[in-house]
Amino acid sequence: MSGGKLDALVDAVEDRLGLISSWEGFRDRLVHGGVRLRHVFPALITYLFVQQAVLGVVLATYYSPSATDAWASTAYIQDQVSMGWFVRGLHYHGTSVFIIVLGLWLGQMVLHRAYKAPREVTWWAAIGMLGIGLALGLTGNPLPWDQAGYWGILVELSITEQAPGGGMIRTLIQGGSDAGNLSILRLYALHVFVLPAVFGLLLWLVSRQRAQHGLPAPDGMSDAEAHKTTQRYFPAQAFLDVLAMAAVAGIIVALTMHDHGAELLGPADPTENFQARPEWYFLFLYKLRMFFEGPLEPVATMVIPGAAVTFLVVAPFVDKIGGKFGRALVLGGMAVLMTGTVGLTIYGVQSDAADEEFQKSLAATEKSATEARAYAKAGVVPLGGPAVFFNDPEYQTKMLYKEHCQGCHSLDGQGGDEGPSLEDYSSRAWVSDLVRNANDDRFFGHTKMKDEMDPYPEEDLPAEQFEPLIEYLMQLQGDPGVVIDEALAKKGAELWEDELECNSCHEVEAGEEADGPNLHGHGSQAWVARVIRDSSAGDLFGDYAAMPKFADKLSDEEIHALAAFVVKQRGLEPAELTDAAAAPEAEGDDAAGDDAAADDETPEAEAAPAEAEGEAAVPADGEAPAEGEPPVEGADAVAEGEAAAAEGEPAPEAADADAAGEPADAAPEPAAKPKPKRKPKPKPAKPKADRQNGRVVYGKKCKSCHGGTGKGDTKFGKKNNISPLSGGSRASIKKAIVNGVPGTKMKSYAKKLTAQEIDDVTAFVKSL
Amino acid sequence: MAQGEDNGGAAGSRRGFLTVGFGAVSVGLAGAALGPAAAMIAHPLGTATTSGADTFVPVGGRTSFSEDPVKVDIFADRVDAWNRVIQVKVGSAWVLAQGDELVAFSTVCPHLGCGIDYVADKKKFLCACHNSWFSIEGGVETGPSPRAMDTLETKVEENLVQIRYQKFKQGIEGKEPIA
Helix, strand or coil: CHHHHHHHHEEEEEEEEHHHHHHHHCCCCCCCCCCCHHHHHHHHHHHHHHHHHHHHHHCCCCCCCCCCCHHHHHHHHHHHHCCHHHHHHHHHHHHHHHHHHHHHHHEHHHHHHCCCCHHHHHHHHHHHHHHHHHHHHHHHHCCCCEEHHHHHHHHHHHHHCCCCHHHHHHHHHHCCCCCCCCHHHHHHHHHHEEEEEEEEHHHHHHHHHHHHCCCCCCCCCHHHHHHHCEEEHHHHHHHHHHHHHHHHHHHHHHHHHHHCCCCCCECEEEEEEEECCCCCHHHHHHHHHHHHHHHHCCCCCHHHHHHHHHHHHHHHHHHCCCHHHEEEEEEEEHHHHHHHHHHHHHHHHHHHHHCCCHHHHHHHHHHHHHHHHHCCCEEEEEHHHHHHHHHHHHHHHHHHCCCCCCCCEEEEECCCCCCCCCCCHHHHHHHHHHCCCCCCCCCCCCCCCCCCCCCCCCCCHHHHHHHHHHHHHHHCCCCCCCCCHHHHHHHHHCCCCCCCCCCCCCCCCCCCCCCCCCCCCCCCHHHHHHHHHHHHCCCCCCHHCCCCCCCCCCHHHHHHHHHHHHHHHHCCCCCCCCHHHHHCCHHHHHCCCCCHHHHCCCHHHHHHHHHHHHHHHHHHEECCCCECCCCCCCCHHHHHHHHHCCCCCCHHHHHHHHHCCCCCCCCCCHCCCCCCCCCCCCCCCCCCCHHHHHHHHHHHHHHHHHHCCCCCHHHHHCCCCCCCCCCCCCCHHHHHHHHCCCCCCCCCCCCCCHHHHHHHCCCHHHCC | CCCCCCCCHHHHHHHHHHHHHHHHHHHHHHHHHHHHHHEEEHHHHCCCEECCCCEEEEEEEEHCCCCCCEEEEEEEEEEEEEEEEEEEEEEEEEEEECEEEEEEEEEEEECCCCCCCEEEECCCCCCCCCEEEEECCCCCCEEECCCCEEEEEEECCEEEEEEEECCCCCCCCCCCEEC
């Protein structure tokens, strides 16, 4: 395009739009009294407003204003979008700087009397801008719908409610009686459309005044001198303006870098005790409220702020009253206002910094925020921000627990009492209480075990025996997280071996079976996992087991996660799920460090149920896919198990029980059945007493009280005045074993020994 | 601060400096905000914002497919920017046996992406949007489609048919997956 044609085009455009003359008008505005730093404020305000608007539009290309998506989309901006954190940070800190700049501008106008006629409109516009700026903060901060934003707006709305008609205003802003989708959309609409439009209008007013009157000469300068020193706006003042903008931009960028964008806490959670604090620019109001408690609160929230605003609005007129009096009044009032605001803000920051409780809760909040944002990277299920915690493996385990365990076990005050409470499960206190009375509802009171273990109150088991015993029991758990008094535990072990009757029902060597559960590693993660798999194993609860076998219903990972969940209830550090769960048969030894020690204890015991499960699981897996069940969707082991059962698979329980060497008649709902007999081993048609076996059984069941030779010369025997066993008839011995002896500690062994064993023991005792 | 109107040589160069300075700082300021803003807007150019179904997804037992095409829906977890949606339909495929081999055709037409249907009485596929006819082997017979129907990777494990669902660029002769 030739020069002539270009000029013609420029002229044509200029003729139609007047762009050049409008620029020239802007460029040639008068700066009375010369270029000054004090004149930079309108330019700064314009710059910040335009920048906020541009950044806001960019943020709007990612942000989604709904209760389900607001937090997740903000986390996406902050943590995933290229430069998203930076843009969000500029926008956030831009507001803070905006408010400071507006405050300084108001101060400058008072100081230089720049508000005097004819520039009152500029002054009022600036007051309005400060109000809009605060309102932009108020409506913008809740938009991420994080804890700070959510709680902040709730408190602010509650304050609004105190004003006359405030209830209605709250409902209107909130879009209903509770905060949610409509609240976010209303705040969003105000923040994005309404408030910026009003701000633009105010900015236009300032610009009009400037076009009309130029920038004011310093107060008190003579007209002649002002005229002499008057300059055009461009380029000197314009250059100064952009330098000021650059300085402000530098501050905003520095703040953004320092905070890596802007803070984003965890998703809004109405159930959490979040300690709401307003943004720093409302902190002075927040602190002011502290001085006016109860019915006086509106003084702080309405009266004082209202008075301050009124004072500002009329300041240009007050300034003119009675010579220097009005001027002094304005300066004094402004000084009070500024020092009050700044002072209260500093006081607020300092008292929060010194408030230990607040700092503690802040730290907790920040920790949960970090967690939430890490999970959010996998995407948030569109149920709203808090659903991000569905990604937490612990949460998924908790859901499993609720589904499968809570019906019978109680925890945190919820759940059934069919089985023992898992509150603080297997902790020292739990074990102690159990030994004192295992028949309590908290333990086995509603199970088939009820009354199988006698209560051991203080008089039967005094502290000097009880304490070593408990220590020994805790040592048996084998968890490195449990601190053991070795000497005390050793004493307990000796008592166990020689004096107490516990070992008549409980074994402590891995794998050995007895009447009560084997206590080797009891309460450990591996033990709990075994119980979940199949509590009816011979060395666990045997025939007393009523808990469903979960070996077929849950995956190894799920069982171990549940076991970890259970041991965590008493503050123990569970072993890594993958260690034990991935390959129970092999990995136990490699498992990292002491975490896995609990698993290492019982590698042999671990293998049996795992094999059993393997057998049952294979056909189930083979069948389910044919149904078109996509394994990708988290291969719901429960669903598969059920599907397999419904299709007439061999009942998984039965398959499992066979493999584990258990009676195959274990019914799916054993609770409904009468107490089964002890180990229905095949009985010979004509039982013949085996005295040798009787000696073995005696050693296990009787010796701890009656002593090796039946003289009752054990500590327990002496204490309870047990009479020697010798001299009784075969019938009386058998009767005592079968029925127990009323009035003594000798209880019935009818359910604990088979008929054969009773005959054997009878034969052995007879021989004493 | 300097005062008075700018006139003459020294003042002229000062004016020039101020003008250039004004321009430079203004550009810097605009860049400081617009640069990151542009990076943010351009984010989807360099980073996937959606994902899902890029692994094999089971669609049914081997025995449920024969020479007659069966339409299967492919379900997968899908990540859509900040959302993770569990087990939603991400696409569908026509599955049929060709001899002993199992073939899966994407239902997305290679022309402009409409859904391809199967016309059983003609034993042909048809994309009704722009009248593209495909043979039962997937080849173009008539109509505007630039290439044959897109096959999807399949595998059969333990009688379970699995499909790896992909989308391909439309309107070109070659079959190019959309990353």
